[in-house]
Amino acid sequence: MTTNESSYKADALIAEDIDAYLVQHQHKSLLRFITCGSVDDGKSTLIGRLLYDSKMIFEDQLAALEADSKRVGTQGQEIDFALLVDGLAAEREQGITIDVAYRFFATDKRKFIVADTPGHEQYTRNMVTGASTADLAVILIDARKGVLTQTRRHSYLAHLIGIRNIVLAVNKMDLIDYDQAQYEAIVEDYRVFATSIGIEDFVAMPISGFKGDNITGPSPNTPWYKGPALIEHLETVELDVTTDQAKPFRMPVQWVNRPNLDFRGFSGLVATGTVKPGDAVRVLPSGKTSTVSRIVTMDGDLDQAVAGQSVTICLADEVDCSRGDVLSIADTPPxxxxxxxxxxxxxxxxxxxxxxxxxxxxxxxxxxxxxxxxxxxxxxxxxxxxxxxxxxxxxxxxxxxxxxxxxxxxxxxxxxxxxxxxxxxxxxxxxxxxxxxxxxxxxxxxVHWQALDISRDAHSNLKNQKPAVLWFTGLSGAGKSTIANLVEKKLHRMNRHTFLLDGDNVRHGLNKDLGFTDADRVENIRRVGEVAKLMTDAGLIVITAFISPFRQERQMVRDMMKSGEFLEVHIDTPLAEAEARDVKGLYKKARSGELANFTGIDSPYEAPTNPEIRIDTTKMTPEQAADLIVEELLK
CATH class of the missing domain: 2.40.30.10 (Translation factors)
Structure with missing residues (x-):
């Protein structure tokens, strides 16, 4: 046999081994789980140990890991398993996990995706991300420290998010000499807390990610522990897939699949239940009904689709359905x-x-x-x-x-x-x-919308004008009220039907209960926006003069109005100029600390990025500004 023939034969054998491996793993169930707990409870070390013991590390990775372990120093340990997971440079420097690290590994019985979630309170939001798709949570506790605030926080969040399989892993047992009494005291302390938040059951186990105790098999150091090793429990815990399939059919529509005029289907992931051709389904929120004519996939049509499958569903009728709608079984809709x-x-x-x-x-x-x-x-x-x-x-x-x-x-x-x-x-x-x-x-x-016979168009036609909102925004003292008042006087002389909503005046009545915190400012503008919308429905030209410091709230009001009916008018006056005027003495109070949350001093003002009208008060008089605004409005 030649060298080339030997090489080809070896490649063929390798390919056969790979194919066999893929077939072997194709039909295994998948468990998604997270590790969580407080800082330095050993989450990354535990996952590294699982990857190492399940032979999921390539030789080059192992060599790099050994080199990194020697470089960072691990108190005599040959391998620092945490480095397999703590991939971010910032994490290695600080010794904590910041981001959510996802890792895949498999055993002979099951496939796993594990999320190593941050322990530091600052990164709790990352933990929520990792837990959102998990079937099981491993709550780690440092045996030396017991139940901490982050233990409680992560347990509460895991339960809140819907994880019902909880493993309480009391880690670093080697550092307390495998003390059974201390372990049992921690478990009982956690049990009291777990019961208070509705966790009815959990599996507790004493482990050491550092030494490998009760990770892949029973540890001789804990002969008093009779429960399963961690990997054994992960391999055998029951999943909720069958439960999802038993629920009524639901499929959020991701996109409308229409490659040509002869085909129209609705693609998405079946969230719960099962569906078959001939089933009566309902499209929500419209409530329209039809029947399933086909269930299409890349591999051909299916006789049935179940929870967890991505499919395209064709309906017998041409009903209106688009992305964001939900297909459900007709008689039990969401x-x-x-x-x-x-x-x-x-x-x-x-x-x-x-x-x-x-x-x-x-x-x-x-x-x-x-x-x-x-x-x-x-x-x-x-x-x-x-x-x-x-x-x-x-x-x-x-x-x-x-x-x-x-x-x-x-x-x-x-x-x-x-x-x-x-x-x-x-x-x-x-x-x-x-x-x-x-x-x-x-x-x-x-509460339902009441049908009215007199429409907003009828109101505006009666007044012979197009309704609009002139939204004046700018710093205190910029000249908003002065210019707004001049604009209304000019429009009034032109027989236009207007109403002026001034910031100070509104706070004497409609918004007298609101202060000047950011939250109150948001509510102030929301209420004014709703009033302005009602006035445009009556056919009026509404003029508002409010600081309205936040772009989001100005956009909120714009979104309430019909296209083209909202004109943002930025009365652009430099802070120094506005403060020099200080007609009401507010800047002086703010500078002396008598007035908190004052825009431009200790509260931000977000200037418009692209207003319909910009008035530079350093270059024109209020009268000129009013003329310009009226001209733009009536174009």
Missing amino acids: QAADQFEATIVWMADEEMLPGRPYWLKLGTQTVTANIQAPKYQVNVNTMEHLAAKTLDLNAIGVANLSTDRQLVFEPYEQDRDLGGFILIDKLTNATVAAGMLHFSLRRAQN
Whole structure:
């Protein structure tokens, strides 16, 4: 046999081995789990040990790991298993896990995806991300420290997010000489807390990620422990896949598949239940019904689709259905509403501002949501409900929210896919919170739009004008009220029907209960926006003069109006000029500390980036500014 023939034969054998390996793993079940707990409880070390013991490390990785272990120094240990997971340079320098590190490994019985989540309180939001798709949580506790605040926080979040399989891994048993009494005291302490938050059962085990005790098999150092080793439990724990299949059929539509005029299907991942050709289905939120004609995949049509499968469903009728809609079994559809109670985990450095509009993303649905002030905030140590006006970083609270249109949902405890959502900042596109819907508010079903015979067009035609909002914004003392008043006088002389909403005047009545915190400023503008919208429905030209310091709230009002009816007017006066005028003496009070939260001094002003009209008061008089604004309005 020649050298080339030997090489070809070897390559063929390797290919056969790879094919056999892939076939072997193809039909194994997959368990997604997270490791969580406080800082330095040994989460990364444990995962590194699992990867090492399951032979999931290549030779070059192992060599690099050994070199890194020698470089960073590991107190005589040949391999620092944590370095397999702590891939970020910042983590290696600080010795903590910052990001969520996902790793894959497999045994003869099951495949695993494990998320190593941060232990530091600052990165709790990352832990929520890792837990959102997990089937099981391994809560690690340092045997020397016992149950800590982060232990409670992560346990509460894991339970809140819907993880029902909990492993309590009391780690670093080697550092307490495998003391059974100390281990049992920790387990009992945790049991009391777990019961208080609704965790009915958990599996406790004494381990050492450093030494490998009770990781892949029983440890001779803990003869008093009769339970399973960690990997044995992970291989045998029951998953909820069959439970998902037993639920009613639900499939959020991801996209409409229409490659040509002869084919139209609705693609998505089946969240729960099963569906077959001939089944009657309902499209929500419209409520239209049809029957399934085909279930299409890349490998051909299916006789049945089940939870966890990605498919394209064709319907017998040409019903209106698009991305964000939900297909469900016709006789047991999910709910649809626009007002809810929800638990919110705040994940942004900036505090939540009640009333500010955020994008709410639930499955394939994206809507605008407004969050009300929290009903209460949860103290994760005592489970006490605390009064709160807002939520700051890592805070957990319960609040009502409303959306700009109906949202198809299920309570989170029934369906994580249709009950869990995230909130996104509209300007930065940053995810600021995660949440779980509890139920729709009764008022959402009891309040309906009343049909009116006299339309907004009829109102504006009667006045012979096009309704509009002139939204004046600028610093205190910029000249907003002065110019707005001149604009209204000019329009009045032209027989235009107007109304002027001035910031100070509104605070004497409609908004007299509001202060000047960021949250109150948001609510101030929200209320004014709603009033302005009603006035445009009456056919009026509405002129508003408010500092309105935040871009998001000005955008919120713009979104309330019809296209072309909102004109942002930036009265652009430099801070020094506005302060020099100081007609009301407010800047002087703010500088002396007598007046808090004053825009331009200790509260920010976000200038418009692209206003319809910009008035530079250093270059024109109020009269000239008013003429320019009226001219632009009546174009």
